[in-house]
Amino acid sequence: MRDDPVTWSTRELADLAGTTVNAVRHYHSIGLLDPPERCENGYKQYQVRHLVRLSQVRRLAELGVPLAQVQSDEQHGLVVPGGLNELDAQVEAQIERLDRARADIAALLRDSAPADTPRGFEAFALRLSEADRSLLHVLTRLHGTESVNGLKRMVAAEPRDLREQFDALEADSAERSRERLARSLAASGANWRSADRPWSARPAARALRRDHAAQRAVRVVLAELYNPAQLDVLGRLDAGAVHGRPEPLSA
Secondary structure (H helix, E strand, C coil), X not given: CCCCCCCECHHHHHHHHCCCHHHHHHHHHCCXXXXXXXXXXXXXXXXXXXXXXXXXXXXXXXXXXXXXXXXXXXXXXXXXXXXXXXXXXHHHHHHXXXXXXXXXXXXXXXXXXXXXXXXXXXXXXXXXXXXXXXXXXXXXHHCCHXXXXXXXXXHHHCXXXXXXXXXXXXXXXXXXXXXXXXXXXXXXXXXXXXXXXXXXXXXXXXXXXXXXXXXXXXHHHHHHHCCHHHHHHHHHHHHCCCCCCCCCCCC
């Protein structure tokens, strides 16, 4: 006389496979696990084939395979879309992203910089005003690596005293104060707050339409972040309206 096959409940099956009841239900919903038979009282009866299939699904999940894309085939079992070579390339790219993230986190911790500081600006992030940091977020998203490197060098080279004077410039500052500060910034070459991007590599491959769109976006951002006196100073720098040596700021 043949013994009745051993069966398991949903909870027992999940425990055996090292997963959860909700995961089992999810695998049912995406077609990777066949529904079990039910006994007379309505309880599910999972068999060995279910445990094997659930274990196979869990293995694919461990490898990072997108389970929603896996196909179930009676002849070949579970079929991985694109094969393992494509999966390996995806895992390699993910590792590279994680390595960059760890390096970025290390730089942020080293300089006690805000978590959202753009890459490469950690060392002087705390010295920048909120407006300057906001502008940098936009600029680093609009331009490529080479141009951003030029931006980073220009921001790093900006004299601290001139940055502080620009930050402290009030909206109703006198014409003489604005002119002197513009001359000082021009002499120092610190004109990175500019829609004209004197720091940009301006790659020839960039589409002209996108380039103009980026400039327009930056002008809108500048108008929102800085007060009228600061915008006047920046306008003088962009227009090249300041020349020669700056007058002493104490005068």
